[in-house]
Amino acid sequence: MVRFIKIFMSMACAVALSACVTPPAHKDYSAIRTEQPRSILIVPAINRSVEVNAPDYFLTTIGKPLAERGYYVFPVHLVKRVLEDDGLGDADMVHASEPERLGKLFGSDAVMYISIEQWNAKYVVFSTSVTVSLKYILKSTATGNTLWENAQTLVYQPQNNSGGGLAGLIAQAVVAAMAKAAPNYMPLARQANARAIYTKGQGLPAGPYDPAYQKDQADF
Secondary structure, three states: OOOHHHHHHHHHHHHHHHHHOOOOOOOOHHHHHHHHOOOOEEEEOOOOOOOOOOOOHHHHHHHHHHHHHOOOOOOOOHHHHHHHHHHHHHHOHHHOOOHHHHHHHHHOEEEEEEEEEEEEEEEOOOOOOEEEEEEEEEOOOOEEEEEEEEEEEEEOOOOOOOOOHHHHHHHHHHHHHHHHHHOOOHHHHHHHHHHHHHHHOOOOOOOOOOOOOOOOOOOO
């Protein structure tokens, strides 16, 4: 009987804890609704990870979801080249530059600033966890105000289903070593972008080139 009571109490506590978990507060979209940007300039990402190639890899993932959300997106690699020609070859310099200056240079309505907080693979006892952590900030080129921001962290740990025993441990070590030697960050980056941009109440409202434009106020 005592054992039954303990189990029941444990289950009750678990239910109570899960009930206390609340979703993030709905973002305030008044600024972006007021300014109604039509075009977005994606500037090179600041890299706070140890992977030197992370910004170049990441830039290939972010343009498509923004375009699919209904915004005109300037070609990211062309933007990078123009910035370099204008003396803004360093991402930190670009992020420190006023959005108004970038808007005049490209004719964009808003600038998307992204920082890569983590882009790494960590090996721990027969397993490798791959982590991608990103911060997004969208600013107006007319006022310099922040229109929207988001942050995403995703972790992937390859699973090994080779069974137990010595053979299983060896196979597990091989899988972990392969993930460490050549981690696949791209699916995580794409998933992070999708969560940041499309999640109701947290992502970006539909842009002017999306049929849902001005019709999704209940969700954004």
